[in-house]
Amino acid sequence: MKRITGRIARRAGIAAGLTSLVLPMTIALGAAPAQAASCNVTTGPYQKQVEKFLGRPVDGRQSLADCKAIQAFQAKHGITPAAGYAGTITWRTMNTMLQQRAAGTNPNKDRKCPTNKGRIACVDLTRQLTWIQDGARLKYGPVPVRTGKDGTETRTGAKKIYWRSINHWSTLYHVSMPYSQFFDGGQAFHSTTKSMWNPPGSGGCVNMTSRDAKVYWNLLRNGDDVFVYGRKPGT
Structure with missing residues (x-):
């Protein structure tokens, strides 16, 4: 009986060791989706203007696709935080770009x-x-x-x-x-x-x-x- 008990204990120890290896991997794998989902899906005060600038459907409601498009714009131009929110600084930057485009070849009109x-x-x-x-x-x-x-x-x-x-x-x-x-x-x-x-x-x-x-x-x-x-x- 002692030999059987010893074998069972050793097997339990091995199983526990395997579990301790598996759990951190599960946590690490679960961290990536959480990080990727860090988009701010709150509708911003300049939602429609930003959607129009980016060529998104203009409905005035933030979506995950809207957020990712805004995030990409923010990351490109160093706007922080790059959370995908259609806020003041993001729209101000876009509006400046629109004015620059409108200047064309006659800036001193x-x-x-x-x-x-x-x-x-x-x-x-x-x-x-x-x-x-x-x-x-x-x-x-x-x-x-x-x-x-x-x-x-x-x-x-x-x-x-x-x-x-x-x-x-x-x-x-x-x-x-x-x-x-x-x-x-x-x-x-x-x-x-x-x-x-x-x-x-x-x-x-x-x-x-x-x-x-x-x-x-x-x-x-x-x-x-x-x-x-x-x-x-x-x-």
Whole structure:
């Protein structure tokens, strides 16, 4: 009887060991669906506008498919939290994109940027756009930019480029600022790897894609005019 009892105990111990191996695997496998289901399925205040922008059925009610589409947009442009909620920042970003598209090839239609200065770089903070014009003739752009956030806004008014540094390093923010062209104190045009629609914005500089910053570097010189106007949404 003792031998039988010992065998039963050993078998029970083996079974318990196998169970201890299986349970963590079950928990780990169960964690993935929970993480994948972290979409915010609450209807947001800008639900219809966001659905229309993304080409989703416009019914004003959040669905899991809506949420995943919004999440993808948020992740692409660094909007946090990327929970798929149709909130203020997400719609503000989309609305800015719509205004940029509407500008087309005539961004200075309202003549807010001076046309009597010759070569000039214009920055419209409201639409987050910049372009270079010669008189009234468009030379380059318009292209999207990422300007100063609330508290470190890009300053408005008439400026001039006074210093250029192609491989500039910021001692203030400890970041690389390629193709820097300074026009107002420490504020400059320069390239960045961030999305142009990444909130909340820069420390005051006019961020550009590498391609656009290179074109600006080749088209502008010290002494060229810069005109900044408007107000960035959210500032």
